[in-house]
Amino acid sequence: MSAHESTAHLTDVRFPGVGDHRANAEAASHNYRGQHSVEVHDLYKAFGSFEVLRGLNLNFMDDAVTTILGPSGTGKSVLLKHVVGLLEPDAGEVGVFGRDIWSMSERERSEMRKRFGVLFQDGALFGSMNIYDNVAFPLRKNTDMSEDEIREIVTRRLNDVGLGAADTKAPNEISGGMKKRAGFARALVMEPEIVLFDEPDSGLDPVRTRLLCELILQMHEQHKGTYVVVTHDIETARKISDYIGLLWKGELVHFGPAAEAFESDEPFVRQFLSSGESAGPLGMD
Template structure:
């Protein structure tokens, strides 16, 4: 049996946030997003809101635009049309310098951890602090060791990326995503390449850190067990549009044919091979 999902509230019951992340409104809103690469249209009017202090999981078939959504949220891709608002600001109506400052309020865990091969675990995690702050090495060490302890890697500080497992690389990438104390953390398929046990252990780490730090987490995944375990809210994307968004427990009990088929992994339903 799968573990019970975390979603216990409806979207209407969630607290709202202000432009600085604490008040009334959503932390991030993507409205009527359209994006094409050449003749290939990825986003076809996608709209999503991300609520504060919650973990929202984005699910959908391969090639439907989940990772492209994350790149729009952090300001790495500009929409063809539509808006991306973060902390109350349309990120493509502000100066690039302000957009760069806004990115510091994000943490990102990439699919493979994206560690620098020439740096050990400690230096990988310290990198954002050294690049974006004027902290002393003593101050940096305190933060880095605290984050590494959170993810269970305090004994691996001197190891190179090629000396640690895939699960450890993910945890190191998570620690690095956290060192600037971000308000939004994006996870691009954190379970990719991990076996079920290590996926479950990584999910435990994500839940524990979120319970301690709060913040808004957005998790892109194909793994239904991950979605069940960590989600407060689920967004299901198909063909560049949102076909479901709501509380996780409601998603996993939905009668909608597409939602039911995708979340159960059934071969019978509206979703085919094309």
């Protein structure tokens, strides 16, 4: 079965719920302009002839943790890059605080990015700087704070993530889990209103994944804000989500409160959210 056929099959024949959600998303898009801090409308993106995002509609909930779950290669990172304005849509819009990112000037867009904290897969630390300087970097770059003020914030954030004693270490001297925590501390120093996580659990063992999930929840409790986590790990989604979106082949096939998603009777959602269960409508293609 080709990808195209299987998608038609998925949306048109066996899973009426999928179409309903899309209709809801379309209805919601008429309420655009500032209802939510991040709104995605009819987002399309292709690389060459390969269509990655195929008409995404999605509002991220303020002061909530929304998880976008999907198999690898399905467009999760591409979606995040659109949200933070690193990629420009082929069609559609990404609204941040009520404004289309791509109708802003370059300067406004870069101001807007300061309101984001972003934690990419590997923590994306600067290898040449120690942990302290990595975490201090956004403050030195974007503010005119004194080194004393910076020290107070950086120390607090490093303590939050359990790295108070590791501040002088270089990134290559610490474990994968510590790198992620350092990246998280750096993502929080500017007190962002929106925090994006790209597979925060990748490469971590189950125990460290659980600890990182707890840390994400604890930091969200403390700082509030719109948290968006993309992952392919169902257990992570189960632990941290207020809302869950299921992304499959560049389309949002389900969106709603996490508790509802995990109790859904819909075969597609059930298969998606039951780890390891291969029987069901979702094929490997």
